[in-house]
Amino acid sequence: MSFYLHLHIHPKSFYYICGLNKMIKKTELTGVKEIARRANVSIGTVDRVIHNRKGVSDATRQKINLIIEEINYQPNKMASLLASKKILNFAVLIPDISVETDYWTYPLNGIEQAGEEVKQFGITIQYFFYDLHSRDSFNKAAEELLNCNPQAILLAPSFIEESTAMVKRINELNIPLVFINSDLPKQPSLTYIGPELYQSGRLAAQLTSLSIAHEDEIMIINISTDLENDHHLVRKEQGFRTYFNDSKLTNPITTLNIYETHIASVENAVLEALQQNPNVKAFFVTNSRVNIVANILKKHNKTHLLVGYDFLKSNINYLIDGQINFLICQRPKEQGYLAIMALYKYLFNINEPEKAIYMPIDIITKENYQFYNS
Amino acid sequence: MSFYLHLHIHPKSFYYICGLNKMIKKTELTGVKEIARRANVSIGTVDRVIHNRKGVSDATRQKINLIIEEINYQPNKMASLLASKKILNFAVLIPDISVETDYWTYPLNGIEQAGEEVKQFGITIQYFFYDLHSRDSFNKAAEELLNCNPQAILLAPSFIEESTAMVKRINELNIPLVFINSDLPKQPSLTYIGPELYQSGRLAAQLTSLSIAHEDEIMIINISTDLENDHHLVRKEQGFRTYFNDSKLTNPITTLNIYETHIASVENAVLEALQQNPNVKAFFVTNSRVNIVANILKKHNKTHLLVGYDFLKSNINYLIDGQINFLICQRPKEQGYLAIMALYKYLFNINEPEKAIYMPIDIITKENYQFYNS
DNA sequence: TTGTTTTACGTTAACGTACACGTTATGCTA
DNA sequence: TAGCATAACGTGTACGTTAACGTAAAACAA
Numbered sequence: 026m027s028f029y030l031h032l033h034i035h036p037k038s039f040y041y042i043c044g045l046n047k048m049i050k051k052t053e054l055t056g057v058k059e060i061a062r063r064a065n066v067s068i069g070t071v072d073r074v075i076h077n078r079k080g081v082s083d084a085t086r087q088k089i090n091l092i093i094e095e096i097n098y099q100p101n102k103m104a105s106l107l108a109s110k111k112i113l114n115f116a117v118l119i120p121d122i123s124v125e126t127d128y129w130t131y132p133l134n135g136i137e138q139a140g141e142e143v144k145q146f147g148i149t150i151q152y153f154f155y156d157l158h159s160r161d162s163f164n165k166a167a168e169e170l171l172n173c174n175p176q177a178i179l180l181a182p183s184f185i186e187e188s189t190a191m192v193k194r195i196n197e198l199n200i201p202l203v204f205i206n207s208d209l210p211k212q213p214s215l216t217y218i219g220p221e222l223y224q225s226g227r228l229a230a231q232l233t234s235l236s237i238a239h240e241d242e243i244m245i246i247n248i249s250t251d252l253e254n255d256h257h258l259v260r261k262e263q264g265f266r267t268y269f270n271d272s273k274l275t276n277p278i279t280t281l282n283i284y285e286t287h288i289a290s291v292e293n294a295v296l297e298a299l300q301q302n303p304n305v306k307a308f309f310v311t312n313s314r315v316n317i318v319a320n321i322l323k324k325h326n327k328t329h330l331l332v333g334y335d336f337l338k339s340n341i342n343y344l345i346d347g348q349i350n351f352l353i354c355q356r357p358k359e360q361g362y363l364a365i366m367a368l369y370k371y372l373f374n375i376n377e378p379e380k381a382i383y384m385p386i387d388i389i390t391k392e393n394y395q396f397y398n399s
Numbered sequence: 400m401s402f403y404l405h406l407h408i409h410p411k412s413f414y415y416i417c418g419l420n421k422m423i424k425k426t427e428l429t430g431v432k433e434i435a436r437r438a439n440v441s442i443g444t445v446d447r448v449i450h451n452r453k454g455v456s457d458a459t460r461q462k463i464n465l466i467i468e469e470i471n472y473q474p475n476k477m478a479s480l481l482a483s484k485k486i487l488n489f490a491v492l493i494p495d496i497s498v499e500t501d502y503w504t505y506p507l508n509g510i511e512q513a514g515e516e517v518k519q520f521g522i523t524i525q526y527f528f529y530d531l532h533s534r535d536s537f538n539k540a541a542e543e544l545l546n547c548n549p550q551a552i553l554l555a556p557s558f559i560e561e562s563t564a565m566v567k568r569i570n571e572l573n574i575p576l577v578f579i580n581s582d583l584p585k586q587p588s589l590t591y592i593g594p595e596l597y598q599s600g601r602l603a604a605q606l607t608s609l610s611i612a613h614e615d616e617i618m619i620i621n622i623s624t625d626l627e628n629d630h631h632l633v634r635k636e637q638g639f640r641t642y643f644n645d646s647k648l649t650n651p652i653t654t655l656n657i658y659e660t661h662i663a664s665v666e667n668a669v670l671e672a673l674q675q676n677p678n679v680k681a682f683f684v685t686n687s688r689v690n691i692v693a694n695i696l697k698k699h700n701k702t703h704l705l706v707g708y709d710f711l712k713s714n715i716n717y718l719i720d721g722q723i724n725f726l727i728c729q730r731p732k733e734q735g736y737l738a739i740m741a742l743y744k745y746l747f748n749i750n751e752p753e754k755a756i757y758m759p760i761d762i763i764t765k766e767n768y769q770f771y772n773s
Numbered sequence: 774t775t776g777t778t779t780t781a782c783g784t785t786a787a788c789g790t791a792c793a794c795g796t797t798a799t800g801c802t803a
Numbered sequence: 804t805a806g807c808a809t810a811a812c813g814t815g816t817a818c819g820t821t822a823a824c825g826t827a828a829a830a831c832a833a
Contacts, residue, residue, distance in 0.1 A: 056819055067783045080781055102519040103477040104819030107788045142749060145476060221770060228766040236609045375516060386767040392602040393760040396595060430789055441813045454811055478789030481818050
């Protein structure tokens, strides 16, 4: 009875006894409790040290840090997630899927798949899309995105200037950011995930060179309404030409720039170019619009070697058809998947990604396209 | 004071008050507690229903099951793991990495990487290796594996009979199982992750046909001490030949079977075959031993087209060298990674894999090998 | 001196599940 | 009908972490 009376006067002693009970029951070897026990402090203090929060004297902090190293403390992720029950909101800003090209469906699929997998960890993904032809739409979407206070951002920085401005603001807010598909090398980011363009041009060149004779002529076709700003195409062309130089191959190579994307315009340009260069035996189209060229060649019963880019439905059809020989592709779906996973792993301290993750450069042909996206 | 006195007499009432407090504080919408609240039972009973344990009346069981469906109850995996603090042990049974070929380092790397990522969820991986030349070693390793009572198994079933016997036992024990690299289609398993051999043979044929002239002869080389049992090689050859048939290509194709793997034996065989078939312009080696052929061709200053398999160091060297033109490869690292992840996702109810996951069939050349394994 | 702020730390209630154990209620046997 | 087994359910607590809250004591101000 005196025990219980004691309880009344100093309720705390009750807990002390509880504490004793627990200590008797258990001999912990890991975790914050063990750290606290060894340091003769409470787990609260340990927690403050672990999370670099203030309110701990330097001496205590040091002692605790020492113990943490000593026992090689690895926080229990499950307990941590359970306790913090924080909801992380990832924001994704990528081009919308236009009628013109369904390229971005693939990264989007990858993003969504990753989203499914990390959902259970309390991660939600919010999507923002912009029109690849409108800088305004990009700015508008970027603004909306930042208003949502995301904890992580995935960005496809198509417009360099506008993206740079946005990235500046993101970095001020200290939000982890990954680039996808194209890089802004000078802007700090967690990582870049996407293609290495120059090398893919070289690969296209190698494939071309293996399939044609020494004297055959080659034509590089760039199709873009905004060619000056499309450094993608330039890099690929550079890679292509350098390969031929490096390999001491003397095939004549001409470049055809087409600034309009309607079939009619491309058709005119290509036919005219072919008249002027009748010995051209192979075409290298530096982006996914290779299906337009395939269409034209088919219409005019031409059987040139045709190499282009990207696993799009319209391209695959011509691949099956035999009109396109090789498509070069850099795992668009995986890009999206890896980007989300990189953010997740970073925020959950699983690991930090490389500064740049270059996707493998895949060659798609009639005989392997079936297995490309499973 | 009277309150504390009350506590003495009926200690429970203290908890009751606590309970009340909690109920006031919270309005839960998910989880066992909510189910218990709706069903007017305790969480203990709900727990029993969820885990199909006895001790619940049919009426109560039905009511609870109904509520579980109603609110679409998804157990919180983290809480569950934390509470049960069970350690899941995955067992891996794959060939060891011989001096002859380092192929299995790649799947192993993938497995280890996945292992790192799931470690935090209390998953450990135990490795068992067998000698590809010894069925006994397989049986021994399989026995050891089963003695460890793993909760999931990853198996590379190289020896069909022995593997089948093992799989039978695994299925009796009801342990989730995935096959990697080769399949046992008739044996039930969670999934198969690996190559589609026939199609990769077709792809090799396509690459070959694009790079040679119509009249050039082709030689298929199978190198294996146990060719009869190596259905891998047979399937690839079938694919290769079928492509030429389907494409109405008339290039003569001969097959050279070599039953010894020493360089000397292969050299003799190849040189002799070349004398008999002087018009051979291209070789297709149906497995990773293509580097042996490359070695021989280089030694004798031959510049035939050479297509083979697998991203091995010795093969890559000849790829850089130019002696090998194409390597076909089916993401060995990813196979290992995906296999572990499939088991993890299955056991954690994230999702169930497809019955068979065929890896993309990649083409590796001098110009893209750098980015293949990042 | 007294009052106020700050520092440094302890305590405790969640988070959602699992399970050992205690308590009734019910049925069955001798 | 006493005695006992067992079915059916409730209770308490552990799991490891987080973070809000509380509170001494120290530092400082008046």
